Structures are given as structure tokens and as C-alpha cells.
Amino acid sequence: MSDDNLxxxxxxxxxxxxxxxxxxxxxxxxxxxxxxxxxxxxxxxxKLDQETDKLLHVTQNMPEGAILLDTSGKIVFAxxxxxxxxGGELGNMIGSLEKKFSKSKVKEHLAKCTQNEPSTxxxxxxxxxxxxxxxxxxxxxxxxxxxxxxxxxxxxxxKQLERSKTEFVAIASHQLRTPxxxxxxxxxxxxxxxxxxxELSKDQSDILDQIDLxxxxxxxxxxxxxxxxxxxxxxxxxKSESVNMQELLESIMEDLADxxxxxxxxxxxxxxxxxxxxxxxxxxxVRQVFQNLIDNAIRYSRHPGGKVEVSFSIKERTLExxxxxxxxxxxxxxxxxxxxxxxxxxxxxxFSSGGGTGLGLYMAKGIIExxxxxxxxxxxxxxxxxxxxxxxx
Amino acid sequence: MKTILLVEDDILVSQMYSKRxxxxxxxxxxxxxxxxxxxxxxxxxxxxxxxxxxxxxxNGHEMLKRIREDPSIKDTRVVVLTNLNDRPEDxxxxxxxxxxxxxxxxxxTLAGLAERxxxxxx
Numbered sequence: 317m318s319d320d321n322l323x324x325x326x327x328x329x330x331x332x333x334x335x336x337x338x339x340x341x342x343x344x345x346x347x348x349x350x351x352x353x354x355x356x357x358x359x360x361x362x363k364l365d366q367e368t369d370k371l372l373h374v375t376q377n378m379p380e381g382a383i384l385l386d387t388s389g390k391i392v393f394a395x396x397x398x399x400x401x402x403g404g405e406l407g408n409m410i411g412s413l414e415k416k417f418s419k420s421k422v423k424e425h426l427a428k429c430t431q432n433e434p435s436t437x438x439x440x441x442x443x444x445x446x447x448x449x450x451x452x453x454x455x456x457x458x459x460x461x462x463x464x465x466x467x468x469x470x471x472x473x474x475k476q477l478e479r480s481k482t483e484f485v486a487i488a489s490h491q492l493r494t495p496x497x498x499x500x501x502x503x504x505x506x507x508x509x510x511x512x513x514x515e516l517s518k519d520q521s522d523i524l525d526q527i528d529l530x531x532x533x534x535x536x537x538x539x540x541x542x543x544x545x546x547x548x549x550x551x552x553x554x555k556s557e558s559v560n561m562q563e564l565l566e567s568i569m570e571d572l573a574d575x576x577x578x579x580x581x582x583x584x585x586x587x588x589x590x591x592x593x594x595x596x597x598x599x600x601x602v603r604q605v606f607q608n609l610i611d612n613a614i615r616y617s618r619h620p621g622g623k624v625e626v627s628f629s630i631k632e633r634t635l636e637x638x639x640x641x642x643x644x645x646x647x648x649x650x651x652x653x654x655x656x657x658x659x660x661x662x663x664x665x666x667f668s669s670g671g672g673t674g675l676g677l678y679m680a681k682g683i684i685e686x687x688x689x690x691x692x693x694x695x696x697x698x699x700x701x702x703x704x705x706x707x708x709x
Numbered sequence: 710m711k712t713i714l715l716v717e718d719d720i721l722v723s724q725m726y727s728k729r730x731x732x733x734x735x736x737x738x739x740x741x742x743x744x745x746x747x748x749x750x751x752x753x754x755x756x757x758x759x760x761x762x763x764x765x766x767x768n769g770h771e772m773l774k775r776i777r778e779d780p781s782i783k784d785t786r787v788v789v790l791t792n793l794n795d796r797p798e799d800x801x802x803x804x805x806x807x808x809x810x811x812x813x814x815x816x817x818t819l820a821g822l823a824e825r826x827x828x829x830x831x
Contacts, residue, residue: 391747479733490763493815494719494722494792494814495721497792497814497815498722498725500815501722501729501818502725502727504820505725505729508819512781535815
């Protein structure tokens with residue numbers, strides 16, 4: 317072997333060893349990297365598990381029942397409350413839901429939901445328990461599409477509370493009316509000379525007048541509060557009937573004739589050239605609003621020359637009623653509050669302490685808006701007020 | 710002398726009404742609930758019943774039902790005199806059983822009531 321060859325072999329071996337060293341070095345580094353990656357993955361998985369765990373705890377223990385359905389309508393998740401309501405077996409839950417809340421309704425709501433309606437809510441009473449059920453359509457969630465989410469909430473207690481409140485208002489108002497009736501009747505007996513209890517002095521008679529006024533106001537308050545609570549809870553069903561506003565006005569003017577005469581206020585109906593068309597609303601409720609507005613107009617215009625004028629006009633498929641008075645008007649600073657519950661304008665309180673209940677305009681607004689109309693006013697303090705309301709023809 | 714049966718649980722209300730009705734020359738028999746009302750109706754000659762609705766033991770609605778079911782008293786003339794006006798479905802049912810009128814106490818004066826009673830007795 318020549319020297320050259322020997323050198324070549326040594327150089328080759330050295331290069332080989334070098335490469336081998338580098339190779340082991342990289343393997344070692346790779347392994348280290350791999351372990352790091354593994355650790356990272358473990359950490360991520362642990363964190364993810366923790367997050368899933370948290371979410372699961374929340375969803376499982378929510379007071380609402382929740383069921384998740386896939387696109388084929390199969391249940392893929394049901395939390396504890398939903399199992400309480402519908403029984404534990406996943407496979408039987410939809411059947412149980414249909415049995416409890418009517419098959420057709422469940423199907424109808426699920427179908428409605430796929431037509432891209434975000435959520436529909438139904439109420440169902442079953443075994444003495446009342447549930448509100450909402451059907452929610454789930455859209456894409458990180459690329460995955462789920463079918464439906466059904467929420468169930470036991471609202472028995474809320475409903476019972478609502479019912480007992482209604483009952484309470486009805487009974488309380490009835491109970492309050494009875495003593496008011498006794499006060500009113502006995503005032504009448506005291507004033508009736510034929511009972512032979514002697515003549516009342518002027519002062520005594522004035523005091524009786526005041527008791528009577530306050531008592532009347534109390535009766536009105538009780539009636540109005542009962543009405544307000546019914547309207548607020550949507551308990552009153554509004555009839556859709558044809559109402560002849562001109563006849564209604566004439567009848568109200570007849571009812572209020574004594575009242576306006578007593579206050580020396582003239583009411584006038586200014587007929588327009590147009591025939592007043594009938595409107596569609598609940599006659600009793602419209603009468604309530606109309607009467608209330610005219611009553612107010614008379615009450616706050618009682619001064620020499622006090623007058624109230626009512627007219628109708630047709631505005632864009634609605635009938636606009638205008639009630640104009642030349643009374644005390646509404647102060648500028650209070651205009652925004654006039655439709656609020658129990659609010660009475662400061663000048664109105666001074667002018668007529670035994671008068672309104674502060675509920676009339678609040679109720680009028682509720683009734684007119686529920687009937688598809690609008691109510692508003694223009695007023696200048698000391699000059700008068702014009703109230704307008706529209707109702708669909 | 711004509712006789713009125715006033716079925717009313719509130720003593721202040723019944724005293725007040727009977728005081729006013731007696732002035733019309735009427736005899737007023739009092740009962741404080743539906744059960745007592747039925748007893749008085751069967752034992753005395755009554756020309757007109759003034760009937761309250763909300764009463765203990767037996768309410769006016771139930772008493773009216775029993776009156777209409779009992780052949781011996783079924784033709785009795787009844788005027789309902791109550792403060793109950795917030796349950797339209799109840800009022801409808803009561804009217805269906807046959808009453809001369811459904812009067813709200815808070816809506817009528819004593820003189821107005823006396824006038825109505827005299828009218829129904831003619």
C-alpha cells in the first residue's frame with residue numbers, strides 16, 4: 317500500500333467519522349425537538365381537556381335543558397336538565413319530547429327552523445309543569461354544520477307568580493271597590509233630606525262634596541290600575557270590529573253633556589266635507605281613549621269661553637281624530653313625560669286636584685298603539701292643547 | 710208589601726242598601742251568603758233577589774245556578790249587584806242563567822238602584 321493510499325483511507329475515515337458524528341448530533345437534536353414537540357402537544361391537549369371540561373361542566377349543569385341534534389336529526393349531545401325533563405336515554409329523547417309537547421308542534425318548529433329562522437319559541441304544559449322551548453338553528457361552526465339546538469326551560473314558577481299577581485290585582489281591586497261603594501252610598505244618604513236626619517250646614521255639605529270627589533277618584537284609580545295591569549300583561553284581547561267614529565263621538569258628547577255644562581265648556585264637532593269612514597278597532601277601547609281625551613280637554617278648559625272642538629280627517633289610509641281645547645296647556649318641560657304612568661302635569665295637579673289618575677294618557681297610548689295607530693299632541697301652556705290620534709281605516 | 714231578598718256578605722253594604730230600599734216601602738230580608746240566601750228564598754215569599762257575587766261559603770254565581778235548577782224557585786227574578794267586572798267570561802255565564810240586570814255597585818247611586826228595583830217589581 318502506498319503512502320498516498322494510506323492518506324486517502326485515513327482522510328476518508330475521518331470524513332466518515334465526521335459525518336457519523338454530525339448524524340448522531342442531528343439525531344440527538346431531532347429527538348430533543350421531538351420531545352419538546354411532544355411536551356407541547358401534551359400541554360395543549362391538557363389545556364384543551366381543561367377547556368372542554370369547563371364547557372362540559374357549564375353545559376351539563378345549566379338550569380336549562382339543552383339538546384344538540386345533527387343534520388340527520390340524531391341527538392349528539394344532551395345535558396343533565398334535558399335528561400331530567402325527557403328521561404336519560406339519548407335514543408328516546410326526541411320521542412319523549414314529541415310526546416310531552418305534541419309531535420306536530422315539535423316537527424313544525426324544527427321544520428320552521430331550517431327555513432333560516434333564527435329561533436322559535438313555544439310554551440308547553442305537561443304534567444303540571446310549564447316549559448318554554450326554543451328551537452335554534454345552528455349554522456357553520458368552524459366548518460362543521462350542526463342541525464339544531466333545542467332549549468327547554470321550566471317556567472312553572474314564573475307562570476304561577478304571574479297568575480297569582482293577576483288574581484291579586486283582581487281581588488284587591490274588588491275589595492277596594494266595596495268600601496268605596498259604602499262611602500259613596502252613605503254620602504248620598506246623608507244628603508237625602510227625606511231620611512229625616514236634618515239639614516246639612518253649608519260647611520258640612522262642602523266637606524261631603526270633597527269626600528265624594530276623593531272617593532270617586534279612588535274608584536277611578538282602582539279601575540284604571542286594573543285596566544293598566546291587564547293591558548300591560550297583554551291580557552286584553554282587542555276585537556277587530558268596524559267602528560263608526562262619528563256615532564261614537566255623538567254618543568260620548570251625549571254622555572259628557574252634563575259634565576261639560578257643569579264646567580261651562582262648549583264641545584263642538586266640526587264636520588269636514590269628507591264622509592267619516594269606519595275604522596277597524598275594538599269599539600269599547602276606542603271609546604275609552606276618546607272619552608278620556610275629551611274628558612281631559614273639558615276638565616282643563618273650564619274658564620269663561622272654554623271650548624273643545626273635535627274633528628276628523630283622512631290621512632294616508634288612517635282616520636285622524638283631532639281634539640282641540642283652549643285650556644291650560646302642557647308646560648314645555650313636561651311634554652316628554654305626559655304619557656308616562658301616573659304622571660300628571662304640574663299645572664294640571666294645581667288646576668284640578670281631585671281630577672285625573674295619571675293613567676288616562678298612558679292607557680290611551682297603549683290602546684292606540686296596540687290598535688295600529690299613533691297618538692301625539694301639540695300644546696302651548698296657557699293657550700291650549702291639541703291631541704291627535706290615528707286609527708287604520 | 711213587596712219583599713226583597715238582599716244576599717250580600719258585607720254588612721256595611723247590606724245595611725246601606727236596606728236602609729234605602731225600606732224608604733221605598735219595601736220589606737228587606739237579609740242573607741250573608743248563598744246557602745242562607747237559598748234557605749230564605751224557599752221559606753219566605755220573595756219578589757226580587759238582589760244578589761252579590763263574591764261571597765264566602767256559596768258565591769252568587771253558584772246560588773243563581775241552584776235557583777234555576779230548583780223547580781220551586783226557578784222563576785225568581787234576580788238582579789246581580791256586584792263589584793265584579795273584570796272577568797268577562799264569568800259575567801257572560803251569569804247573564805246566561807237569566808238575570809234582570811247585572812249592575813256594578815260602583816256605577817249606581819242608591820236612588821238609581823231604588824228606581825230600578827221599583828221598576829222590576831211592577
